[in-house]
Amino acid sequence: MAERGMSLRALARDSNYDHGGLSKVARDLRPPTVEMAQRLDAVFGTDGTLTALVAAPQSTQMGRWQTSAMDEELEAIDIARRVGATDCGELTLGHVEAIFDDLAVSYHRSDPGELLVRIMTQLKYISRLLDGRKTFKEHRRLLVTGGWLSLLAATCHIDLDRKGPAAAFLRTARSLAEEAEHDEIIGWCLETQAWQHLTEGDYVRAVALSQAAQHVAPKDSSAYIQASAQEGRAWARMGDRGRTRALVDRVTGLAAALPATERPEHHYRYDPAKSDAYIATTLAWLGDVEAAPIARQVLARLIAPSDGTPRLRRAASARLDLSLALIAGDEPDEAAHETMTALASGVLVPSNYWRAQEVISKVEARGLPEAHALNEAYQGLRRSAPRELS
Template identity: 60%
Template structure:
């Protein structure tokens, strides 16, 4: 069906641009003029209809039954030439296109302008996508996010109040930020940087300080994974300054600052950051959707503590890491989260190294590497375990090295990158 939409959209655009060449605004006026006078009053204004034409020509969705006869009259062609009958529906699962089409249908039934119901539905879609992030393949999730971004882009030309426009821009900011996170997981640096710039610009236009803070925090995590620890520290601090006090972004940036201090080898500053996180998290209740990427789940602080303590070689990291792993795999605190469990095993491996148990550390790291859940944005953490295991001449080092080599060098890198097997920047 998406192919049909694109083909129809290309046909409509080609007809409009053929001599005598009409602009979209001119096409809007022609469609209105072709309508019965009794129906014209219920049609959208020229500005709104122009945005709808843009979306139709782009293939986002098909013109509805009200507009197809009007197109036929304007172009003096049978309606069946412009809009072929759709193929028989295949038995396929629901996709993100269904969600976007449902949003558009609701908007067009209620009114042609962007209204509160459409914006509320879009905000709910953002929450669904952010909640799907910890358990979804980033490549697949990125496709869903793109479709929603295209839909938001198509709405920007519609008529709306200033408050509605600000809400719409904020939706675009959240979607761009989540897309950037998926690109980081896939080690796609250029698209990630572009998405982060876009999200930051939208946050500025929407005057949305939390999105702005999350942009900085996400960039801090990316810097940390790339070994740029001082930059990660600076970005984490900037994120704390930008975030509303006590918000999820503020807590996350504080935790990220602690990790940066750990990578810089400052144990005192690291522990001070952990103490700040503990105080911030203490009064929090578990959110209604703890899997939401941008809502801080208090239980997540244990995972950060395990990682951070392991990075400064503190043996106290082990009980934290074991508790986190048990919680992620146990199911009593929600469904098992195998992706996060894989990165938790790396934390446990580092903790076991700090406790001078390298054999067990090698075995635990091997479980993570061979789980099929470890991600490109976390491969460097596995390399650190391997380096430490080799330095201690653990017999399992050769097996671990071979497994990590296979993970980082799959038979067809392009296929693996395209499938989006990658990990969470918040598991981060």
């Protein structure tokens, strides 16, 4: 409303919604409904973003214990805030930064819709802190944490194939990062866009965005390594073996120079141990038979890791990489089996459906009888997937 110079009465008129109801939501006395959010999206032209903020928590059907856990997190932060001279002293900032790290670690083993609930809770709390008393340094740290959380929210929306909300959160993340002069977050924003274009088949744009990310991100950062990897994948999709191999070698060298991270599952910290997974994906997309043995090792490690916690979401994607490599190596029967296992896993996110479709198309081209069952499983998965909010 403030951005558009619109009064509450004008908004009620344009949205054909009760003025009193809008007033209570504006004063945080009542939660907004999905219907209200849809009407406001139509008035503001925000492409489903407001609806996503309201519907994401409802769509996950959280249990009472989950809501209680989030309330307890915020209460802990509030206690820390009250003992400081400002509204966001060291204890408060340390809490919100630690919670972001926990969410980034949870990303690979969480349902993206459920993770969005906690992300939005934290973003709302940071918004409150931004309105409070703080020093310049504290303000910048809040902007940085808000930028990381917005970036993670965008990634979850991409996983759910919700393009409108994903784009909105990417814009927010970049805006906060630019305000805080945080080049690594800007680099990650560009890299995330590159991945989105790659999954949509716009490989030229994916290369351009990956290169832009490498230009802006610090050369010793995880964003720089991941952007280099993304460029290599895009060249692989275009069949350019020379550029692909050069980037595989670059990423391998950069990863080897990194120290082992204490939290290897953190989505925004490149783990050197994951470089073989990147190589397997890239070579599989290139149609290189060398990808198969590497992909087998990666899958085995994800199913039975050294810490005993299976990485189910990554394993489902790794099965599709292995399937593609098996087809290149003329082993379509095993490829069909691995693809069916991935489809039946229950953890394959919508942003990876295209990878399954590619394997199925290649199985069909071989005339294998398994193609019919794979198609049925794939169509069933698509029918049960959450639809993009509008």
